[in-house]
Every structure is written in C-alpha cells, then in structure tokens.
Amino acid sequence: MDFDAIILAGGRSSRLGGSPKSALIFDGATLLERSLAAAAGARHMVVVGPEAAALPAGVLTCREDPPFAGPAAAIAAGLDALRGAGRADLVLVLACDMPRAGDAVRALRAALPGGADGVMASSAEGRLQPLAGFYGTAVLERAVRAAAARNALVHGSVFALLASLDLQAVAVPAGSTDDVDTWDDAAALGVAVREP
Template sequence: MTHRPRFAGIVLAGGSARRLSGVDKPELRVGGISLLGRAVEALTGAEPVVVCGPRRPGYDTVVWTREDLPGAGPVAALAAGLEAVDAEIVVLLAADLPGIRRSTVDRLRSTVENTDGAVLVDAAGARQWLVSAWHAAALRAAMPEHPENASLRRTLAGLRIAEVAAEPGESEDIDTPEDLEKHR
C-alpha cells in the first residue's frame, strides 16, 4: 500500500457574486447542504481545511483567513491560505461547486504524485483551476510577489500539470440564478 502524504485543503469562499445579486454564494443550499459545506465535506481528512473568505457561523472545524486586501482575487486568497498550511499536498477548491465530492479530491490527490499539480478538466477540455491538488512547494514557488488581482490561470499554468477528467457534474459551478435552479 502506497503512503499518501498528509494534505491540507484550501477553499476560496470570497467573491462578490455579482451575477447572483451579491448573495452569499457559499451559503446557498443545494440538496440540503450549503455549497461551502459540500467543499468542506469533500476535504474530509485534510489537516487543516482553510477557508479564505468572510467568517461564517457553523464551520467550527475550519481555519479562517482572508487576503490582505479582501476582494483582491483568487491568487491573493490562495496566498493567504498557503500561509495557514504546512502539509506537502494542498487541495484547492472553490466554494460554489454543487457536484464536488470526496472521490473528486481522492482522484486529484492520487494523480498529483509525479507532477506539480493535478487539475480537473471539464467535458469541453477546460482546466478547472479551482478544483485541483498541488505540491505545496510548487504552489509557493509560483506565487507572484504581489498576488493582488493576479490571474490564477497565468500563475499556475507554468507548472507541470496532470489533467484529471471530470465525472458528470463535478466541474459545474454556480454563477447565475439559472445555474442554481438547475441544481435545486
């Protein structure tokens, strides 16, 4: 049996949800559980699970952090999350994924071994950067000196990446009222 290194989880739960009239998107409920709750549940076994975004009640097992300038984008949030972890592997998730599950995290973790990272790829072939697993050292090395408003794709695209094909529903996110309605 192969030993898998300890892993941490980072969930990006900030953002303004402009296309959803500014609602607290991570707290939207699908199937009786919040989207943030789904992400935290998918990261079962992670030490710690770090949530980058405004503190919300009911998540007693997570570590909360914020980027220095709230709203400065996913790279700034990821940089803040990295400061709270010391695990060898980091699983990065968005907090708006209704189809995320533990098996998704397990597949990403099992693929990251001989690369810098493993990224879920949707049916159209697009990399889903916020459903990924990384060697923490590679992530730290890729972080720009000033992460505010940096492009996540540009920040991570230069790393050695394995692509993991998404199973149905895994890569979907909720950005619009129509997306939410589809998952209700």
C-alpha cells in the first residue's frame, strides 16, 4: 500500500511552557522520532513545524502559514510540500505528540481501505482522533481548497476540514492516541524532557 505521511509538529506547546513536544523523550526517542518511525513505509514524509534537527535523509520540512495557525493549516502546508514529490493516493496525517502512535498506525493500516475516503482512529471510549488517520490525498486536497475558499484553514477545526469525507472510525489499541498537552499528561505517559 503506497502512502505519504504528514507529521504535525508545529504547535506552541503553551501548556508545556513552550517546550517543543517534538523534542520530548519517550522510551529513549523523541516524540518526533517515534512519529517518523510510526510512519515507516511512507513513500514521502513531511514534517510541518519549526526546523527540526537531524531529520533522516529525504524527509521534507515546511511550515504552516502563518506559523502556529493550527493543524488544519498545517495539513494544507504538508499537502503543498508533497505536491512535487509524485504523491501517493493516501496520506497519513499524524500529530507528533502521541508517544504510542505506532500502535494506532498499525491498526489503521490493517483496516484499510476502510471508508471510501479513509480511516480515522477511535479510542475504546469512541473518542475520534483526526490527527491519526489515513485519508485519500485527492479528497483531502479538495477539502483543503474548500476550507481555504471559506477562510477556514487558519485556526480552523480539523473535524470541520474532514466533514465532507466518508471516513471509517477504527478502534485502535488503548492509549495509542493519548497525547501530551500538559506536564501532567507527560508524567502520566512516561514522557520527559531530554537530560542535558
């Protein structure tokens, strides 16, 4: 199955005092490294966010416009960065703040093709996580164009962006979409700041 991957790593981390989530450590690797590993097998990967150090060769980078414009704008920027790369029919959208995202991605891949337009992670409690999903590239691009025409990308809702897509919710392993928004979240998930 051919797919590309957009890794979202551009948030302000305001509830973490500005510490970049992508640089936090879980099980010996940064959250960005874990996200890239979760997306292994992608034809092309793009990290949307501030310049990251020591990315693997071939990983693209870009920034949402304006910076900190939110995940809908970041998805649009990621799609634009992939435009010249001979894109795949599917794109994995993955936030970099879920330390166990690899388990979710494996479950999502196993469920493909799923809905007509893709699959989105769902927790055991039924909580949908749109930043862990495989989406049809062409339909996602159409949704981005429509949102841009409504001026709804900057600080826009990802659920609203995806509302026109026919998606299947896929139950993923417990904890695999738990994310780090606060230091309490980090402590509960075993995520820490790298020691100097």
